[in-house]
Amino acid sequence: MSAKFHWVLMVVFVCGCHAGAASIAESFTSYKLVPNIVTKAPANVISVKFPSGAVVDLGNELSKPQVALTPSVSWNAGDGLYTVIMFDPDAPSPSNPFISSFLHWLVINVQKDGIASGDTIAEYLHPYPPPFGDIHRYVFLVYQQRERLPVKDFIAYSTIGRFKFSPQDFADNFNLGDPVAGNFFRTQFNSLKTDKLF
Template sequence: MEKHRVVPDVVTSLPKQILKIVYPSGVSVNLGNELTPTQVKEIPKVQWDAEPGAYYTLCMTDPDNHHRDVPYNEWHHWLVGNIPGNDVSKGETLSEYIGSGPPKGTGIHRYIFMVYKQPGKLTFDEPRLKRSVEGRGNFFLTKFAEKYNLGQPVAGNFYLAQFDDYVPSLYKELGA
């Protein structure tokens, strides 16, 4: 994560656990491996070692929204809070999942997943976002974590992706 500047571009410290992420297409996320937008278009299965009775927040963000050389321009792809243990399906979806869609000509992007242990069950005042591009830009994971007193991430992982022929279909579906 340090090699690809996940620290310090997105988080300030490395999580202790590696998040296990497997897509229905059969590919797994493995600390910076390159995947295609076609491979990651559906919601993945995400697992980590959770404490019994604890609640967690999961975020997937792209800090390279327009181009990797323009830092601090995060666009979040997925945000789920109040996850009991590691059962993401029982969490509160704040932003529905959207797979990778790096614009043509913007090079390779980092898609970063982080999980935070919550101090308890939370009341989120974030807008609930459906599968659309609205409200996802100008997101900063560290500010979100500060706002809800989440501390440092407990688990994380990431992959790299660049434009492929699925991206125009994704944009059309999202109304972009």
């Protein structure tokens, strides 16, 4: 393989990485997640796929039935432990989000990207935006932990702590730093008959 070809491969790889990071930052900014919800966009995407086959893709719209069950998640994880959160910054409505953010899912002490290895603090609650108001954003963020976190310090997040959950304050309080991966989708109330199942 020629030296010239090596350089071409390196340029393509580097540009591709920067383009991906730029796309995430642009999406988080255009949907007002940065700086309104978190101060900095994650550099990597967390892959999120629901049992329905629906895949989260930086703001795509999914229906309530598509996101009814707990998704599988993966990201470019290294050694260490991680925290995964999912929340709705538009609860109960984007125009009046007085319980923002609402915590939908919280798992701590995740080994690499094996979500089942972690301690689930707040079980997955599927989105159910009310029939009034505009479309809601549902955000996934991954943080790398500096150490194992004690479960007892997080119990409140399984109940009352789901309301008025601040991702930025949460990260600051537990020294998690900036998110290392993220993604989000949007959902709104609709009149599909299948919605009556949930």
